[in-house]
Amino acid sequence: MSTDDEPQAPGTEPSGAPGKPGRAASRRAARSASGRVHLPAHKLRWGLLAVAVGAIVAALVTMFISGFRSSNGLEAHDPASPQIGGRAGTAFGSAKPGDCLSWTNAKTLDLSKVNCADKHLFEVTSDIDLSLYPGREFGPGSRFPDSLRFAELRDEHCTPAAAAYLGGRLDPRGRYVVGMINPGEPGWRNGDRTIRCGLQLVSATGNATQQTVGQVRDSDQSRVFESGTCIGISQGLPTNEPVDCAKPHAYEVMSVVDLGTHFTGAPPNNADQDKYMQDECARASDEYLGGQDALINKTLTIFWDNLDTRSWLVGSHRLSCLVGKGTQDGFSTITGSVKGDVLIDGQAPVPPPNSGRSTPSPLPGAPPAPIPPQPR
Numbered sequence: 006m007s008t009d010d011e012p013q014a015p016g017t018e019p020s021g022a023p024g025k026p027g028r029a030a031s032r033r034a035a036r037s038a039s040g041r042v043h044l045p046a047h048k049l050r051w052g053l054l055a056v057a058v059g060a061i062v063a064a065l066v067t068m069f070i071s072g073f074r075s076s077n078g079l080e081a082h083d084p085a086s087p088q089i090g091g092r093a094g095t096a097f098g099s100a101k102p103g104d105c106l107s108w109t110n111a112k113t114l115d116l117s118k119v120n121c122a123d124k125h126l127f128e129v130t131s132d133i134d135l136s137l138y139p140g141r142e143f144g145p146g147s148r149f150p151d152s153l154r155f156a157e158l159r160d161e162h163c164t165p166a167a168a169a170y171l172g173g174r175l176d177p178r179g180r181y182v183v184g185m186i187n188p189g190e191p192g193w194r195n196g197d198r199t200i201r202c203g204l205q206l207v208s209a210t211g212n213a214t215q216q217t218v219g220q221v222r223d224s225d226q227s228r229v230f231e232s233g234t235c236i237g238i239s240q241g242l243p244t245n246e247p248v249d250c251a252k253p254h255a256y257e258v259m260s261v262v263d264l265g266t267h268f269t270g271a272p273p274n275n276a277d278q279d280k281y282m283q284d285e286c287a288r289a290s291d292e293y294l295g296g297q298d299a300l301i302n303k304t305l306t307i308f309w310d311n312l313d314t315r316s317w318l319v320g321s322h323r324l325s326c327l328v329g330k331g332t333q334d335g336f337s338t339i340t341g342s343v344k345g346d347v348l349i350d351g352q353a354p355v356p357p358p359n360s361g362r363s364t365p366s367p368l369p370g371a372p373p374a375p376i377p378p379q380p381r
Contacts, residue, residue: 097186100201102170103220104129106186111213114186124216127184127203131166136198143198149190155200159185163202170204171222174319179226180217182207208237208246215246227316227323232293234258235342241335250342256308256329257343260289264312265322272317278324282309286326293328294343302356303347305330 096116100106105121105128108114119125135143135158150158167183168175175181184205188197206215217224230236230247237244238255248254262285264278273281286307294300300307307328312321330337330349341347347354 097188097201098197098199100129100132102129102131105220106203107216114189116186121220122218124218126213126216127186127205128217128221129201129203130163130170131202132199133162133166133202134199136196145196149193150187155185155187158200159183159202162200166202167204174222176226176316176319176321178228178313178316179319179321180206180224180228181221181226184213208244225321225323226319227312227321228310229261229323229325230258232258232260233342235339238336238338241332241338243336251340253338253340255336255339256327257339259286259293259307259326259328261323261325262286262289262309263323268322272312272314275311278311282324282326289326290328299343300328302354303343304349304354304357305343 096106096118097114100116100118103121105119105123105125106116107119107125107127108116121128141147163183163185175183181204184203184207186201186203187193188199204221205213206217207213208215228245233250234247235250235252235254235257237246237248238253243255250257262282264273264281267281268277286309290300290307291297294303305328307326309324309326312324328343329339337349338351339347339349340351
């Protein structure tokens, strides 16, 4: 999405937007030669971007709040040790920038160092000793900061640290988000004032159990999932978390498209991306579902996101072709892979009249598709 294409809540208009879609919007919602409606990413502001990107920031704060409710908080210590002494003898205390960490218990964070080539949950970008800062806030005997203060410290120190670690190549709308691990309240009482900044994958529901492989600096940060992946749903909106397709989900990934193989010069604008993705996703739909009749009979819609200039310039060039069904307020709940029999909101889909055209429900933010004329 473009930098000025910010998420809007359902039922609202962005500042200065006209009450009706203009010609450009009408063209973007136009049918393809096959009779299908392809809805580009600017129609998905609320359903896709607001959840998959914007809500992640809130999810991180939620992680802090839920973690600090216990006396141990986000404590990092050796569970075999009978005494909690801050950094000494722990993976937390010895972790350096470039190290990768994992854990099995999200409440106590029983951290262990792992090879970054293996599955892990957190890549360290910097360690910051708060005791070196002037003033009494972090001095001896100071109170353990609350969740909001730690969130401020993360934004103040960890966000620029991540940018520096990646040489300025952090995709603000990519797969990875900036995270932080603190020493925990017991460690704080023992004088540990070190925080570890890092990069991790977090779902829109605040789940920090998504593993990744390889270091971020060597990875494509595009927010894509492999073909055949289904993305969960919560309260009618995507969770950005893969689930078994047999379970309720918002949409399914049909293919991943590398726009860098087609656009080799300046970052492509949204209109050029949409034109290219419409052809690619139509082809992917025919191959993935076994023909356009399957898409029509299951009353589904294909759609995609857009890449903004900032993402493109740091090397994120891939987008996913997705298939799902929208409602006025979000997404319908789909059960089962679209390759086979599916239920939509608990019911088997009813194929439209055999007019040769389909009228799938538009995804969030999209104008309703025109009703095709019925055969006489």
